[in-house]
Amino acid sequence: MTNLSIKNLSQLHPNTRRMWDWAVTAGSVLLCLLILPTRLPGMELLQVAPNWLLIWVVAWSVKRTVFQGAIAGLALGLIQDGMTSPEPTHVLSLAIVGIFTARLQKQRYIKEDFISIALIVFGMAVLAETIIAIQFSFHSFGRDASEAQRTLSEIWIYHQRIALSSAILSSLWAPAVYYPLNRWWEQMSELEQPQT
Numbered sequence: 015m016t017n018l019s020i021k022n023l024s025q026l027h028p029n030t031r032r033m034w035d036w037a038v039t040a041g042s043v044l045l046c047l048l049i050l051p052t053r054l055p056g057m058e059l060l061q062v063a064p065n066w067l068l069i070w071v072v073a074w075s076v077k078r079t080v081f082q083g084a085i086a087g088l089a090l091g092l093i094q095d096g097m098t099s100p101e102p103t104h105v106l107s108l109a110i111v112g113i114f115t116a117r118l119q120k121q122r123y124i125k126e127d128f129i130s131i132a133l134i135v136f137g138m139a140v141l142a143e144t145i146i147a148i149q150f151s152f153h154s155f156g157r158d159a160s161e162a163q164r165t166l167s168e169i170w171i172y173h174q175r176i177a178l179s180s181a182i183l184s185s186l187w188a189p190a191v192y193y194p195l196n197r198w199w200e201q202m203s204e205l206e207q208p209q210t
Contacts, residue, residue, distance in 0.1 A: 083112030102149030
C-alpha cells in the first residue's frame with residue numbers, strides 16, 4: 015500500500031507534488047486549529063486539553079533547521095493569538111519550542127520513536143506553559159503590592175497544574191500528529207531526491 019502511494023506520487027509533476035505537500039501541511043495545521051478549542055471526552059485532564067499547535071510545531075521542527083522551526087512557531091503563535099486574547103502571546107512560546115526542538119542533537123541522542131517524541135513534546139509543553147506563566151507574571155507587576163503578591167502566587171500555583179496536565183496530554187497525543195505527518199514528509203523528501 016505504501017509503495018503504491020509513493021509510486022502514484024512519483025508519477026506526478028514536481029510542481030503538483032509540491033502543491034500536494036503544501037496542501038497536506040496546511041490541512042494538518044488547519045485540523046490542529048479546529049480541534050484546539052474542542053473538548054472531547056478523554057481529551058481533557060483538569061480542564062486542560064492537549065496543545066495541538068505545540069505538537070505540530072514539534073513534529074515540524076524535529077527534522078528541520080532552527081530557522082524553519084522558529085518560523086513555524088512564529089506563524090502558529092500568531093494564528094493562535096488571533097483566536098485568543100493577545101495577552102499573553104503564544105508567539106514567543108511556540109517560536110522558542112520550534113528553536114529548541116530543531117536544536118536537539120537528534121542523531122546522537124534521540125531516536126525517532128514513540129517514547130522520544132512523547133518526551134520531547136512533554137518537555138516543550140512544560141517550557142511553553144512556563145513562558146506563558148512568566149508573561150502573566152509581568153502583567154501583574156503593574157498593580158499595587160498586595161494585589162501583585164496574591165496574583166503572582168495564584169499564577170504559579172495554577173501554572174503547575176496547567177503545565178503538568180498539558181504536558182501529559184500533549185505527549186500522549188503527539189504520535190497521532192507526528193507519525194502521519196512525518197511519514198508524509200519523508201515520502202515527499204524521498205521523491206525530491208535525484209534518482210540514481
